[in-house]
Amino acid sequence: MFSLERPASAQTSHMDFESEKKFTWSSALLAFLIAVTFSGYPIYSFLSVALNLSEFDSRTITIPYRAVVLILSLGLFVDAYLRNRLVISSRTHKLYLIIWGLYGLRLIYETFYSGVVLGRPAFEFWAFAMGMTFLSIVGMQQVLSAKTSRLAVWLIWAMSLATCLLGLISQRTMLSMAEERLGGNQILNPISYGQTAVTLVLISLYLMLHTRRIGVLTFLLISTVPGFLTIAAAASRSPLISLGIGMLPLAIHGVKRGLAWKIIAGSAGLAVITAGGLGYLFATGSTLTSRLFETYDAYRGGELDRLVLWQAAWQEYSTNIFLGSGIELRAGVHPHNLIIESFLSMGLFGGALFLAMQFVAARNVFRLIGGMHSAWMPLLFVQFFILSLFSGSFYASMEIFTIMLLQAVVLAQERSPRAVAAKHRFRPSDAAAVVSKAPPR
Numbered sequence: 001m002f003s004l005e006r007p008a009s010a011q012t013s014h015m016d017f018e019s020e021k022k023f024t025w026s027s028a029l030l031a032f033l034i035a036v037t038f039s040g041y042p043i044y045s046f047l048s049v050a051l052n053l054s055e056f057d058s059r060t061i062t063i064p065y066r067a068v069v070l071i072l073s074l075g076l077f078v079d080a081y082l083r084n085r086l087v088i089s090s091r092t093h094k095l096y097l098i099i100w101g102l103y104g105l106r107l108i109y110e111t112f113y114s115g116v117v118l119g120r121p122a123f124e125f126w127a128f129a130m131g132m133t134f135l136s137i138v139g140m141q142q143v144l145s146a147k148t149s150r151l152a153v154w155l156i157w158a159m160s161l162a163t164c165l166l167g168l169i170s171q172r173t174m175l176s177m178a179e180e181r182l183g184g185n186q187i188l189n190p191i192s193y194g195q196t197a198v199t200l201v202l203i204s205l206y207l208m209l210h211t212r213r214i215g216v217l218t219f220l221l222i223s224t225v226p227g228f229l230t231i232a233a234a235a236s237r238s239p240l241i242s243l244g245i246g247m248l249p250l251a252i253h254g255v256k257r258g259l260a261w262k263i264i265a266g267s268a269g270l271a272v273i274t275a276g277g278l279g280y281l282f283a284t285g286s287t288l289t290s291r292l293f294e295t296y297d298a299y300r301g302g303e304l305d306r307l308v309l310w311q312a313a314w315q316e317y318s319t320n321i322f323l324g325s326g327i328e329l330r331a332g333v334h335p336h337n338l339i340i341e342s343f344l345s346m347g348l349f350g351g352a353l354f355l356a357m358q359f360v361a362a363r364n365v366f367r368l369i370g371g372m373h374s375a376w377m378p379l380l381f382v383q384f385f386i387l388s389l390f391s392g393s394f395y396a397s398m399e400i401f402t403i404m405l406l407q408a409v410v411l412a413q414e415r416s417p418r419a420v421a422a423k424h425r426f427r428p429s430d431a432a433a434v435v436s437k438a439p440p441r
Contacts, residue, residue, distance in 0.1 A: 026079050027148045033072050033139055035155030037402050038380065041065055042163040042196045045187040046170075061187060066132045073139030080142035087143055092364075092408035095357040096401070099342075100134050102350040103327075103394065110327050119332025129395035137402050141409055146373040153203060153376045157223075160200035164226040167193060168233070182233040191391050194234030195383070198243045200227040202379045205250055205266065209259050210372075228273070235290075238390040242383045249369050249378045256370035306336055306390060313340045323347040327395070338388040338397060345394060358385065361404040364411055374410045377403060 044065040053061050080086045107129060111122035118125070171182055183190045201224050208220045231239050247270075254263040313335035316325045324347035328334050335341050339358075343351030362385075365378040384400040 023147050031148045031151035034152040039156050039159035043159050046166050049185045069136050073136045076139030085143045087409050087413045099353050102346040106345050133398045149373045157203045160196050163196045164230040190234040191236045194236040194239030197227040197230035198239045202246050206376050209254050242386040246382045253369050253375040309335045317344045334393040336391050341394045364407040377407050
């Protein structure tokens with residue numbers, strides 16, 4: 001493990017996940033930055049519609065939002081550096097830097113030397129890849145206290161709930177139309193809208209596991225209703241898969257925390273709700289059920305849209321296995337699978353490194369899933385990992401990279417000399433020797 005820190009106080013630069021007693025303005029801003037990374041854009045999209053900005057290109061509209069996130073991230077990075085609070089896991093962060101270095105080289109070649117006509121302006125690739133995804137994450141690579149983590153997860157929940165409610169209220173007259181998929185608004189597409197609902201349901205259930213107050217428990221349970229309604233209205237397939245698989249780490253977390261009775265009761269309740277909801281949708285007809293049947297028929301006929309894209313991507317990649325064939329397909333589209341796209345854009349070495357980074361992140365899921373304040377991270381990793389297999393592009397997938405690095409940060413600070421000393425009751429200088437022998441995350 002290595003850390004980017006000022007040498008004056010190397011032994012005290014890290015803190016235990018539980019140890020921060022004073023909640024500062026920078027801690028609040030860090031929690032806000034984490035929340036807006038996962039749930040801020042959907043809220044911003046409603047503000048854009050209210051300001052009549054929907055006539056512009058959807059990516060142009062995002063510029064103010066992305067600029068705020070970038071400035072906040074860079075400001076928090078400088079603040080953390082000056083206060084010796086940066087935490088960096090050597091394995092995960094080295095992989096991250098090498099991967100983005102390779103992707104940057106591909107961007108340089110594609111935009112300045114190859115003469116290839118891209119599906120989008122070159123500036124857009126650079127702005128989103130480096131400004132939105134790469135640099136916007138740096139401010140979160142610092143000590144994350146339990147209080148900051150709790151505030152972040154509640155903010156994610158509140159923003160996701162607000163998005164689902166705003167979307168359902170603004171399009172209430174269209175909810176009964178079986179022939180149309182609904183986004184949150186003119187800007188927020190159905191996939192993003194549905195994924196926001198998945199975040200709401202998963203985080204609501206996670207918070208329910210950690211509350212004993214009947215009033216709060218009831219309110220959190222009710223808050224899942226807009227989430228399920230939104231998933232049905234969005235009628236996208238990846239949110240359904242993300243939600244179903246995301247329930248597994250949630251159940252494991254509950255069992256590890258000794259909350260098996262809540263898991264059993266919650267599973268029974270969700271089974272009844274799901275069965276009733278699906279029965280109603282199949283009986284009355286809906287876009288969601290129609291798309292599920294269409295997907296099955298297309299899969300049997302070998303004409304499923306995603307499979308066609310993936311096959312085309314592998315064919316193009318096979319023309320240059322070691323270096324890759326380009327940052328997008330020749331048709332000017334992305335394969336909608338980040339693993340395939342990593343091989344396509346960075347070649348065999350870059351694709352293998354991206355797979356290694358995801359393997360490390362998946363292993364970290366099992367190391368964090370039993371934690372009291374950090375188990376929401378594995379839930380979101382599973383959600384956005386599933387999303388990355390079916391949708392999105394490498395240069396604009398900030399969420400999956402953010403959650404992988406957040407998991408690494410928590411594990412890195414838990415193995416810092418100060419944290420180990422507090423746990424085993426010996427001096428930080430002795431703990432440093434123990435930590436140095438441990439395998440890096």
